Amino acid sequence: MFKKNMLRHAILACSGASVVVMAGGVQAEELNVVSWGGAYSMSQQKAYHEPWMEKTGDEIVNIDRSGNALAGLRSQFEAGNVTWDLVDMLPADAMIACAEGLLEPIDHDEMLADAPDGTPPSEDFIEGSLSECFIPQIVYSNIVAYNTEMFPEDDQPDSIEDVFDIENYPGKRALIRKPINNLEWALVADGVEPEEVYDVLRTEEGVDRAFAKLDTIKDEVIWWEEGSQPPQLLADQEVAFGSAYNGRIFNAMVSEDQPFEIIWDAQVFELDGWVVPAGKLDKVEDYLYWATDTQRLADQAKYISYGPARESSNELVSTHAETGIEMEEHMPTYEDNFRTAIPKDDPFWADHNDELTQRFDAWLAQ
Amino acid sequence: MSSSVSSGELTTADGVPLKVSLRRAVRRSRLKALLLVAPLLLFLVIAFVMPIFDMLSRSVANTEIATHLSRTVAALEDWDPRSDELPEEPVYEALANDLAEGHENRAIGRLSSRLNYEKSGMRSAVMRSGMASRTMDPPYKEGLLEAHDAWGDLETWRLIKRESSPYTLSYYLAAIDKQYSPEGEIVDVADDRRIYQGLFWRTFWMSSVITLLTLVLGFPIAYLLANLPLRKSNLLMILVLLPFWTSLLVRTTTWIAILQSQGVLNDIMVVLGVIADDARWQMIHNKLGTIIAMTHILLPFMILPLYSVMKTIPPSYMHAARSLGGKPFLSFRRVYFPLTIPGIAAGAILVFILSIGYYITPALVGGQSGRFITNYIAYHMQTSLNWGLAAAIASILLFVVVVFYLVFNRLVGVDKVKLG
Numbered sequence: 001m002f003k004k005n006m007l008r009h010a011i012l013a014c015s016g017a018s019v020v021v022m023a024g025g026v027q028a029e030e031l032n033v034v035s036w037g038g039a040y041s042m043s044q045q046k047a048y049h050e051p052w053m054e055k056t057g058d059e060i061v062n063i064d065r066s067g068n069a070l071a072g073l074r075s076q077f078e079a080g081n082v083t084w085d086l087v088d089m090l091p092a093d094a095m096i097a098c099a100e101g102l103l104e105p106i107d108h109d110e111m112l113a114d115a116p117d118g119t120p121p122s123e124d125f126i127e128g129s130l131s132e133c134f135i136p137q138i139v140y141s142n143i144v145a146y147n148t149e150m151f152p153e154d155d156q157p158d159s160i161e162d163v164f165d166i167e168n169y170p171g172k173r174a175l176i177r178k179p180i181n182n183l184e185w186a187l188v189a190d191g192v193e194p195e196e197v198y199d200v201l202r203t204e205e206g207v208d209r210a211f212a213k214l215d216t217i218k219d220e221v222i223w224w225e226e227g228s229q230p231p232q233l234l235a236d237q238e239v240a241f242g243s244a245y246n247g248r249i250f251n252a253m254v255s256e257d258q259p260f261e262i263i264w265d266a267q268v269f270e271l272d273g274w275v276v277p278a279g280k281l282d283k284v285e286d287y288l289y290w291a292t293d294t295q296r297l298a299d300q301a302k303y304i305s306y307g308p309a310r311e312s313s314n315e316l317v318s319t320h321a322e323t324g325i326e327m328e329e330h331m332p333t334y335e336d337n338f339r340t341a342i343p344k345d346d347p348f349w350a351d352h353n354d355e356l357t358q359r360f361d362a363w364l365a366q
Numbered sequence: 367m368s369s370s371v372s373s374g375e376l377t378t379a380d381g382v383p384l385k386v387s388l389r390r391a392v393r394r395s396r397l398k399a400l401l402l403v404a405p406l407l408l409f410l411v412i413a414f415v416m417p418i419f420d421m422l423s424r425s426v427a428n429t430e431i432a433t434h435l436s437r438t439v440a441a442l443e444d445w446d447p448r449s450d451e452l453p454e455e456p457v458y459e460a461l462a463n464d465l466a467e468g469h470e471n472r473a474i475g476r477l478s479s480r481l482n483y484e485k486s487g488m489r490s491a492v493m494r495s496g497m498a499s500r501t502m503d504p505p506y507k508e509g510l511l512e513a514h515d516a517w518g519d520l521e522t523w524r525l526i527k528r529e530s531s532p533y534t535l536s537y538y539l540a541a542i543d544k545q546y547s548p549e550g551e552i553v554d555v556a557d558d559r560r561i562y563q564g565l566f567w568r569t570f571w572m573s574s575v576i577t578l579l580t581l582v583l584g585f586p587i588a589y590l591l592a593n594l595p596l597r598k599s600n601l602l603m604i605l606v607l608l609p610f611w612t613s614l615l616v617r618t619t620t621w622i623a624i625l626q627s628q629g630v631l632n633d634i635m636v637v638l639g640v641i642a643d644d645a646r647w648q649m650i651h652n653k654l655g656t657i658i659a660m661t662h663i664l665l666p667f668m669i670l671p672l673y674s675v676m677k678t679i680p681p682s683y684m685h686a687a688r689s690l691g692g693k694p695f696l697s698f699r700r701v702y703f704p705l706t707i708p709g710i711a712a713g714a715i716l717v718f719i720l721s722i723g724y725y726i727t728p729a730l731v732g733g734q735s736g737r738f739i740t741n742y743i744a745y746h747m748q749t750s751l752n753w754g755l756a757a758a759i760a761s762i763l764l765f766v767v768v769v770f771y772l773v774f775n776r777l778v779g780v781d782k783v784k785l786g
Contacts, residue, residue: 096479096751352487
């Protein structure tokens with residue numbers, strides 16, 4: 001195996017210099033792991049970090065900086081002092097960082113564990129999810145949720161159209177203060193088929209159409225910027241609908257017994273995963289090999305309702321660690337939830353985010 | 367001794383001419399003084415001059431295209447951007463070589479971002495073509511057009527040609543909502559994406575309002591501080607300074623707790639029956655919130671210079687004015703007030719400059735309508751990663767501050783600024 005070879009090389013290479021260190025046993029390391037914080041970091045802590053620390057004696061330090069991970073990486077490289085060892089980021093950011101040479105290229109089949117039945121990683125991870133420097137962990141989803149207490153029992157909303165229907169479903173809406181997701185949903189609510197959303201958005205008229213649809217609810221929207229805001233706004237009944245990451249809503253529903261319901265219609269899903277800053281591969285490869293294997297990805301799904309990025313992990317997903325409820329139907333990838341799902345088009349947003357953000361900001365300021 | 371006297375030249379005890387000796391002594395003391403300030407000087411250069419220089423150079427730096435598309439730029443030399451013809455095969459060959467090399471040594475990311483600032487879609491054009499060009503065979507023109515249709519767009523080539531010099535004005539143009547047209551002229555960006563001019567304007571007028579408010583609120587307090595008996599004025603001084611010593615974040619979040627729709631002030635108003643429960647005032651996450659919070663936070667910067675000036679105005683001036691028959695208001699306006707003008711100017715310039723550069727408070731309490739231009743500098747630093755644009759916006763702010771400073775120095779004199 002590659003890993004064993006590496007280890008042997010490593011030991012041979014430093015045998016002279018590190019006799020003193022080796023004499024005291026394998027030296028424990030400190031790994032600086034950058035992630036998103038909140039419930040998400042907690043799920044990683046429980047599923048990956050704690051067992052690993054117990055197993056090896058390494059110390060894993062959580063840094064909640066994934067929100068600005070690309071800027072952080074760039075400035076650490078410019079300053080010549082890279083302190084992050086492993087970073088959790090979105091595939092679009094990973095693509096940019098990879099092309100700038102900030103990340104280690106990953107040979108997935110060499111560096112990651114096979115599935116228990118021997119399927120190599122390149123076939124085990126969700127199709128199309130592996131890119132040059134990126135190792136996916138989870139599938140998460142952007143959804144709109146609502147507070148069930150704010151609508152009559154016999155007339156609960158259940159589609160994206162309803163979110164844009166102020167007359168029949170009155171109340172404020174909390175939406176992310178970015179064009180991403182909002183433009184997609186505006187088009188779906190305007191009658192565009194989910195699979196055609198990005199074709200329409202690639203045209204000038206399509207963008208105009210999306211903004212025109214957003215115009216119809218603009219006065220009813222509270223714009224949020226932190227992932228923790230929408231569950232809070234929903235719980236306070238400051239808003240009737242809130243767009244959010246599905247895991248946050250799940251957490252509020254299950255752990256805090258909030259009367260929320262998720263509208264899975266036109267969910268915009270994407271991946272999230274690990275990248276290794278250039279030069280840090282030696283330090284984290286053992287951890288990475290272990291933390292991305294089938295069992296670990298399945299374990300993470302015990303703590304948060306994000307789908308594992310490995311097919312082989314799906315069978316192992318069981319029940320929520322604290323409440324014991326079945327996780328399957330809360331996953332974005334569950335069949336009933338997935339019917340009208342929109343895969344976030346990373347190349348589209350890589351090209352158009354700057355331009356559309358400027359237009360979105362100008363639109364907000366009008 | 368006697369010889370020196372006879373030659374008419376003064377010397378010191380050891381026979382060195384007095385002139386030389388004096389010069390030496392002066393030089394030595396200068397050197398000592400320089401050594402004493404050297405740490406500060408060094409600190410200023412490292413922490414102040416160099417970053418500003420770096421910022422200024424980033425706002426015009428445009429090395430990505432010149433460096434990573436060097437062959438293409440050279441091959442484009444003979445191509446006329448006004449022609450309606452796409453460049454010839456040699457240019458495409460050069461581009462394929464440049465992209466393949468860029469892909470190899472991972473320079474392609476910066477290049478693609480740079481081009482994407484100017485023309486949406488260039489990021490994927492460069493990335494995809496970079497991948498494809500590694501294994502591309504001639505004719506390259508066909509291959510690249512197949513890899514991405516941006517290479518068949520005249521605008522792409524005009525853009526590369528225009529931005530091929532190592533310096534550019536395009537960040538500054540973007541910072542004031544302008545851009546180059548395909549013909550190379552400077553034009554306004556489309557109406558629906560104009561944001562920066564409005565933001566600069568808002569930053570300046572809101573800062574002026576804040577400055578005026580701090581003056582109106584601070585002037586009477588400074589007057590009291592300067593004129594009350596010592597024991598009372600000391601207590602008052604502590605009341606002014608206590609919030610000044612409290613963390614900025616604490617003060618800002620306190621305002622959120624007080625002003626928000628479920629906050630203290632609204633609750634009291636509802637209890638008193640002034641407003642209905644479903645018609646609570648929206649006092650935060652808008653312009654009003656920013657103005658209230660920042661006026662409070664910047665108030666000491668107005669009070670202290672005012673106080674230090676008022677302290678130096680002898681009470682006898684006012685007594686004299688009164689005894690000469692001036693009514694209280696007249697003598698205040700004609701005698702006291704003119705003497706406080708240096709304090710007003712110093713406080714105003716301090717508050718104004720601080721507030722146009724303020725960032726945390728508008729970000730926390732400003733909502734959508736109370737944001738400042740500085741919040742967009744942060745956005746371009748941290749999220750969009752367009753550091754050139756961030757540097758250009760920041761440089762414009764710096765320029766405005768310098769202009770204000772020069773005007774102030776001409777009118778009042780900077781030596782009048784005192785903090786207590």
